[in-house]
Amino acid sequence: MFDEKTLTESREAEARWRAAFDRLGARMESNGCPSETQSGLPIKNAYFPHDIEHLEFNQIGTPGSYPFTRGNLAAQYQFMSWANQPVIGYGLPEHTRERMDYLAAQGMVGYFGRPFYNLVYDLVSHEGLDPDHQGARGRIGQCGMAVYSVRDMERLFSGLDLRKINVVHITYYQVIPALAQYIAYAERLGIQPGELRGNSMNWYHQSAYVGMTAFPPDQALKLAVELISFCTKHMPRWNTTNFFCYGIEEAGGTAVEEIGLMLAFGKELVRACVAAGLKPDDFLPRFGFQIAQANDFFEEVAKIRAMRRIWATTMHETFGASDPRSLQVRIHTHTSGAVLTAQQPLVNLIRTTLHAFGAALAGTQAMEVSSYDEALAIPTAEAATLALRVQQVIQEETNVQAVSDPLAGSYYVEALTDQIAKAALAVVEKVEAQGGYVAAQHKGWIRREVERSAARWRGMVNSGERRIVGQNCYVREEGPEPEIFEISPDVEQIAIERIRELRATRDSARFERAMRDFEVVAKSFAQREVSELGDDNLMLAAIEAARADATTGEMMSVLKSALTWGPPH
Amino acid sequence: MERRIRVLLAKPTQDCHDRGVRYLMRMLRDNGFEVIFTNFLVAEEILSSALQEDVDVIGISSSSGGHMPVFEDLLAGMRKQGLDDVLLVGGGIIPPRDIRALKEWGVAEVFRPGSSAEDLIEFILKNVRGAGVDAVTADKSEMSS
Numbered sequence: 001m002f003d004e005k006t007l008t009e010s011r012e013a014e015a016r017w018r019a020a021f022d023r024l025g026a027r028m029e030s031n032g033c034p035s036e037t038q039s040g041l042p043i044k045n046a047y048f049p050h051d052i053e054h055l056e057f058n059q060i061g062t063p064g065s066y067p068f069t070r071g072n073l074a075a076q077y078q079f080m081s082w083a084n085q086p087v088i089g090y091g092l093p094e095h096t097r098e099r100m101d102y103l104a105a106q107g108m109v110g111y112f113g114r115p116f117y118n119l120v121y122d123l124v125s126h127e128g129l130d131p132d133h134q135g136a137r138g139r140i141g142q143c144g145m146a147v148y149s150v151r152d153m154e155r156l157f158s159g160l161d162l163r164k165i166n167v168v169h170i171t172y173y174q175v176i177p178a179l180a181q182y183i184a185y186a187e188r189l190g191i192q193p194g195e196l197r198g199n200s201m202n203w204y205h206q207s208a209y210v211g212m213t214a215f216p217p218d219q220a221l222k223l224a225v226e227l228i229s230f231c232t233k234h235m236p237r238w239n240t241t242n243f244f245c246y247g248i249e250e251a252g253g254t255a256v257e258e259i260g261l262m263l264a265f266g267k268e269l270v271r272a273c274v275a276a277g278l279k280p281d282d283f284l285p286r287f288g289f290q291i292a293q294a295n296d297f298f299e300e301v302a303k304i305r306a307m308r309r310i311w312a313t314t315m316h317e318t319f320g321a322s323d324p325r326s327l328q329v330r331i332h333t334h335t336s337g338a339v340l341t342a343q344q345p346l347v348n349l350i351r352t353t354l355h356a357f358g359a360a361l362a363g364t365q366a367m368e369v370s371s372y373d374e375a376l377a378i379p380t381a382e383a384a385t386l387a388l389r390v391q392q393v394i395q396e397e398t399n400v401q402a403v404s405d406p407l408a409g410s411y412y413v414e415a416l417t418d419q420i421a422k423a424a425l426a427v428v429e430k431v432e433a434q435g436g437y438v439a440a441q442h443k444g445w446i447r448r449e450v451e452r453s454a455a456r457w458r459g460m461v462n463s464g465e466r467r468i469v470g471q472n473c474y475v476r477e478e479g480p481e482p483e484i485f486e487i488s489p490d491v492e493q494i495a496i497e498r499i500r501e502l503r504a505t506r507d508s509a510r511f512e513r514a515m516r517d518f519e520v521v522a523k524s525f526a527q528r529e530v531s532e533l534g535d536d537n538l539m540l541a542a543i544e545a546a547r548a549d550a551t552t553g554e555m556m557s558v559l560k561s562a563l564t565w566g567p568p569h
Numbered sequence: 570m571e572r573r574i575r576v577l578l579a580k581p582t583q584d585c586h587d588r589g590v591r592y593l594m595r596m597l598r599d600n601g602f603e604v605i606f607t608n609f610l611v612a613e614e615i616l617s618s619a620l621q622e623d624v625d626v627i628g629i630s631s632s633s634g635g636h637m638p639v640f641e642d643l644l645a646g647m648r649k650q651g652l653d654d655v656l657l658v659g660g661g662i663i664p665p666r667d668i669r670a671l672k673e674w675g676v677a678e679v680f681r682p683g684s685s686a687e688d689l690i691e692f693i694l695k696n697v698r699g700a701g702v703d704a705v706t707a708d709k710s711e712m713s714s
Contacts, residue, residue, distance in 0.1 A: 138638030
């Protein structure tokens with residue numbers, strides 16, 4: 001990108017700078033600033049043109065053009081700001097609805113002004129249980145909403161026009177039952193699946209690095225393909241799969257591992273979808289990514305730019321995808337929860353503001369900003385409002401949306417983007433050498449790598465090498481206990497009564513028939529190879545079960561027994 | 570031969586925030602403890618592991634709420650099964666007012682954010698059954714790996 005004369009001058013400039021730096025260094029003690037990123041990549045103390053001389057201009061490129069390092073769109077935020085996507089969900093469906101309406105009234109808005117709801121299911125649903133199960137005690141409506149059936153969906157969405165809203169369903173492995181119920185609910189309103197907009201997470205891949213119980217990895221991969229296959233044919237506006245990059249960094253993985261492992265999973269999933277008869281350009285445009293934005297400011301920005309580049313080049317070069325939408329990494333930023341502290345909790349507002357600002361500079365599409373009390377409990381309404389205000393201040397007051405990819409051309413940011421891209425591709429190679437993501441998961445390799453990074457980080461915090469304000473420096477006596485959000489104590493009883501009423505009043509003949517079919521289909525699904533998928537029988541049977549008012553727990557119990565269920569690898 | 574202190578670390582299945590407890594597992598092992606790590610849906614599952622493995626300590630990690638019924642069931646079960654001398658500790662996202670109640674119920678200690686692995690280790694060594702007796706020890710020389 002630079003001519004010889006510039007490069008010569010650049011090297012001479014660095015030599016002069018280095019001499020001045022060393023003169024100071026000889027007289028002064030370092031202030032302990034690490035000379036590497038959080039991921040352990042070496043960084044220099046100043047960058048020069050020759051630090052990016054190995055880069056081709058088109059590796060950086062132009063906003064909206066391949067390889068999309070600089071963002072997906074030619075106009076990044078100039079016509080459409082990023083979507084506000086705070087995670088919402090607690091208590092009964094109507095409690096969650098109250099928070100949805102409240103935040104919408106506070107200005108929470110999606111793409112082109114459309115309402116956007118990012119809804120999380122509760123712990124009971126995540127485990128694939130119903131609220132009357134013994135193991136549900138204490139967990140109903142905790143960390144998510146108590147929604148287990150089509151009737152609960154009615155309570156949640158009543159009065160909203162499903163054609164006009166986007167709904168993200170944050171589920172774990174109950175993703176197929178939850179989508180089936182949403183489809184069945186829409187049908188009751190006369191709305192076809194093809195008219196629905198939103199996301200399923202399809203997060204089976206997270207069992208490689210987080211969580212306690214799951215389907216076996218090979219069965220899980222087939223379940224992911226099943227949902228993609230169905231939606232590709234019947235729900236063209238539905239986003240089928242969310243790459244849970246965020247979970248890797250939250251579990252302790254580095255920025256490099258976060259994007260490297262998810263690209264490795266991307267390759268596995270694309271191969272599986274192709275084996276099931278799908279064409280990359282038909283399903284890739286509906287993949288999305290949830291990416292963490294944590295403390296190492298520039299590394300986290302560069303990580304996003306690197307991910308866009310290596311995803312686009314891999315999908316194009318390895319799988320022959322050519323539709324630009326197949327090559328773009330559509331990002332939902334989730335500011336890191338793991339780096340927030342229970343000590344001096346208001347300080348978290350400062351952290352999340354920096355995270356959100358970084359994500360804005362990196363060019364994200366949607367954002368959840370963690371609430372400052374996240375390390376204490378479910379956010380209060382006030383904390384959730386402040387988290388939304390963080391986004392709104394950046395959107396309305398800073399003018400950072402005026403320019404696409406404003407950090408492009410920074411010698412440091414470009415050099416770091418390239419460093420991360422290469423390091424992440426090395427992670428991909430390690431996974432591929434083991435036979436791919438599922439094989440690496442079977443071996444426990446992915447979890448071991450992530451755990452090792454988590455231990456390394458904790459070691460650095462313990463030794464003071466990485467500082468955390470309020471935790472290993474600037475510690476003070478904690479003040480009075482902050483206000484903590486609590487779900488209403490009668491949630492549990494009401495949820496149980498509702499599920500009993502549902503069982504007593506649904507059409508039992510229709511229910512029995514649908515569940516029998518679902519069971520037969522699930523058993524046959526368990527025996528099939530990925531290449532034998534594509535008839536969407538499991539999804540269709542799940543939808544029929546949902547129409548017959550089957551609950552999440554009932555459907556999951558069929559899947560667990562057919563596919564087996566247990567501790568993750 | 571000395572018997573190492575056995576710790577059962579457990580987390581409710583639905584609670585995916587397992588980074589902390591996995592770190593503790595590693596630290597306890599590095600410090601000479603024998604660690605069994607498991608997840609559970611209902612308290613009985615922990616109790617049967619605790620009995621089978623003859624553990625000295627049960628540590629429950631909870632970061633998603635719903636911890637009160639878990640401890641309630643566990644304590645009742647421990648009493649019933651004669652596991653009263655097993656040290657029961659908790660940790661994670663547990664609000665101070667719950668901690669007060671839990672301690673009244675008989676939970677030995679609850680470690681909040683900001684606690685270190687060393688705090689836990691020190692607490693176990695001081696409070697485990699037979700503490701101070703030679704037969705119960707975390708002996709680093711016996712570390713197998």
